[in-house]
Amino acid sequence: MLYPMSPKVAELKRKLESFMDRNIYPNEERFYREAEELGPWKVYPVVEELKPLARAEGLWNLFLPDSRHGAGLTNLEYAPLCEVMGRSHLAPEVFNCSAPDTGNMEVLERYGTEKDKERWLKPLLAGEIRSCFAMTEPAVASSDATNIESSIVRDGDHYVINGRKWYTTNATDPRCKICIFMGKTDPDNADRHKQQSMILVPMGTPGVEVKRPLPVFGFYGVPDRASEVVFTDVRVPKENMLLGEGRGFEIAQGRLGPGRIHHCMRLIGLSERTLEKMCRRVRSRVAFGKPVSEQTVTQERIAEARIMIEQARLLTLNAAYAMDTVGNKVAKAEIAMIKVAVPNMACQIIDWAIQAHGGGGTSNDFGLTQAYATARLLRLADGPDEVHRNQIARFELKKYSNA
Missing domain, CATH: 2.40.110.10 (Butyryl-CoA Dehydrogenase, subunit A, domain 2)
Structure with a gap:
């Protein structure tokens, strides 16, 4: 591995995966049902039931580099944990690691007064508001x-x-x-x-x-x-x-850097989960006399998906390393690159998975439509692809300003 996990992170990842197996995946159907039946104006009971369990296991505020309130992890250390949480829409809030609360907590921690922190940051860290x-x-x-x-x-x-x-x-x-x-x-x-x-x-x-x-x-x-x-x-x-x-842009840049990379980390997890669903589906279905998994077009898509995920992960880990070592401002190009690459990667893989599921892939039964909504949204949220591509191009052209 280019970026090996420390024993601390490896243990947190093991605990997180165990929690996902025991509490998150079995409750996803209930989560989507509550979201549909109760609507966006209500609290979903399943989330509130699982939060105390996550907190009791020490899987809480893992995103926060401040060790007084969080796990004290760097961006690079947080990446594999955030990826695991990204495998399910239910997971991030259960661990108090969901947007926009994470970014807002970081803003309050950096720029808020002691009064602000007591009134707003403290209950946010506790998952109470x-x-x-x-x-x-x-x-x-x-x-x-x-x-x-x-x-x-x-x-x-x-x-x-x-x-x-x-x-x-x-x-x-x-x-x-x-x-x-x-x-x-x-x-x-x-x-x-x-x-x-x-x-x-x-x-x-x-x-x-x-x-x-x-x-x-x-x-x-x-x-x-x-x-x-x-x-x-x-x-x-x-x-x-x-x-x-007059300091709004300054705050925004400090806030959006971690937010953008967290979105990418989660999307890598969602893409891994989607590829798993695709592989299981095509192995279980027969068309034109042989398993769909033996169709060449299917194998090509699976291979391309694996390559794309690995590329996106390495690019994201590189951005995390740059943020940790030279700071968000210097790492602007690395952040911009993943913000373009990862959502586009996820959209393509989810689209292939929908195709592999046939008509059922367009329903809500397999979680693929929800996954696509997330991935497609993130080609716009925190800056659209076009803005980030222009920024990357300017950084590149600047290297040749004296040529």
């Missing part, structure tokens, strides 16, 4: 975050917030108590990257209205609780400003 992150807007092309139009205006000892956001994950969850909101405090600043700020908005503040859940390929609540939220003359204390006015 959830949070949301409000950045994307329906009225502008939010792939360019400088387009964001929501306003944050100082009024004495308060800020007044106005804006319409969507794809605000978690907002419909009744446990969602705090929002990290991105808007403009200085829209006329010549530096477009210093116009924005981030501020904490308690969800119970007057003027915050969760308008509706947004389906992802028809799924409400799975893979996430995407939501549209309107903020109308929302007043919060000036102390709720994170880091200071």
Whole structure:
């Protein structure tokens, strides 16, 4: 192995896999049923039942490099654990390692005041509440975050917030108590990257209205609780400003780096699970006188899937190593590359698995449609493919600026 696991990580992985076998996979059908029957405005009982079990086994907040509250793992150490959790939509929240809470907890840990940490970070770390992150807007092309139009205006000892956001994950969850909101405090600043700020908005503040859940390929609540939220003359204390006015992009870059790599780690696990389903399916089905697994096109797809997963994993581990050794800012190219490569890899493998399952693959019975919704969503979330490709190209061209 190019990146061997330490004994600590190997033991955590063993415990995690055991927990998945005993508690996650047997409860997936129930999880999807509860999500469908209860909808995105409710808490799913199966999740709340499993959280205490995970915490009791020490499988809690594994993402957090801060050893006071988490496992104290590096990005490279966390990668194989995150991959295991990514095999099931049910798993990440059970271990308190799901987006957007992970990114929001890291923001609060880095930039929040002691009061913020006591009021919001502490219950988030305990899994008692959830949070949301409000950045994307329906009225502008939010792939360019400088387009964001929501306003944050100082009024004495308060800020007044106005804006319409969507794809605000978690907002419909009744446990969602705090929002990290991105808007403009200085829209006329010549530096477009210093116009924005981030501020904490308690969800119970007057003027915050969760308008509706947004389906992802028809799924409400799975893979996430995407939501549209309107903020109308929302007043919060000036102390709720994170880091200071004009620092929103700085915070966003610190937040999105780990978030992007975590998504990729989970997608590798989801792709592995999908390939397993595909192999089991084709070995059990006979068409035109022989098992589907003996059809050449099937074997080619299985081989290509294995190659693609291994390539994606190595690329992701390399990005994790770079983040740990030179920092997120220097590792921007590595992060951008995996954010393009991994979701595209997952989409292709899931598509092949759907094909191998025949008509049944398009139903919800095999978890493939849910998996595809996740993978396809992640070609847009945290920056679309096109933005990351442009960034990678600029990094590459810069090497030849004096040529």
